[in-house]
Amino acid sequence: MSGLMRGANVALTKEIPGLRTLVVGTAWDAGGEHALDDNLVLAAILCGPDGRATSAEDFVFFQQVVSSDLSVAAVDAALGDDTEQLEIDLDQVPAAVERIVVVLYLSEGGPRRRTLGQLRRCVVRVLDGATGAGIVTSEDLAPGFGPETAVVLGEVYRHRGGWKFKVVGQGYAAGIVGVAEQYGLPL
């Protein structure tokens, strides 16, 4: 089954007018490489209209599991087909937040170096948090990866009073440091 391609978007709240809670999940196949599997991290960056992070407190990941406004949270144990998930309460997202950038990165603190190019499969998908029904799944992004150690999987963003989701699939050879620089996240 082919999924939503890089650059394509879907009008979430137009498709599902009552949509209140999103689950953004990712599933990957590391091919048994535990050093790759163990160190992949799903994260969200809450960004303002200028495309920059609103604050360091609004980088949501395993060590900071909820944004300061409680609108975005990392789910402890992703279930279903996903490896990791984030939950976004759309009504609680502050007006100052224009987009929520969903990032997958390799945390490079261990002795073994890996890259996203070693992934055999990687998809991002969006679910309706209230019903669990899948809304959209991306194409397999893994064939586009090489030496990168971070990738912006997608963005949830405001559009004409509603919310849209776009598959991005942009890799960063500089890893999470490159992503942080792009979005003004202080490390």
Added chain:
Amino acid sequence: MSTASTLLRGAPDTAPVRDDLGFLRRRARPRAVAVPEAPAPAAAPDLPVAAPSLALDLAPPAGATPPARPGRTPLPPLLRGLPGVGQGERRLLSADAPVVQLTRVQTGVGGLRGELHTAVDASVVVAYELADRTQGVVRDSQPYGPDDRRPVVHLAGPRFTVDLRQARALRRFVVVVRPADPAGPAVEGVLVLTTTGSSRLEIPLDPSDAGRTGAAADRTSTVALTGHLVRGALVLRAEHARQVRPLRDALAAYGYRGLSWRDADTVLAG
């Protein structure tokens, strides 16, 4: 409120079973980061003034956090009064200003890397305690802790790395520098710490006898650095402490008493 709890309570008894919603009934809610206590070193007679501020005050400041959303708990505020370090900033952790508190982002991204710079033959020893209270030591002959499959701390000569992807599994650590010559003086040099965001913390190692404790017959260890995970953030402290005593006693003075020793200077390999 959203997802499972709302869904299950709101579902009429007569509603048909939805096989596709199985994962929602098992969804784990987000948890706040574990809040370990900040254990003070058991023997630290020369603790600088900053040390008392490490004591936990779990009460959030009034009005500092938004109202709790059911199912989501605001993270506890970080310790107040401790300096942070900016991205790319260079900071000397002197005896007068020995403490830095990283942000949760700095605490969880990549690795915290340390390197001993010295002109003398010396070694680095890192003792650690995990969140489950198990303790261990990494050293030249045992460079991975707790194991080489997925080490939380690993050592390579004068360099060590704390894997911050596993920050939630770590409770605290201490870095000790020892001269190769048992009769030699304390090591002179600098221990340099680097974060993923290129913040650089420098801890000068002073070979003088200031802060020296123990019997003159024993090798001089320098307890250079301690790190504690407090409310999800790493608090780093330059200890500037000389311990003229066996490694076993030097580590015990900092609360590392859960180790087994082959002799007073050699930890039993785990």
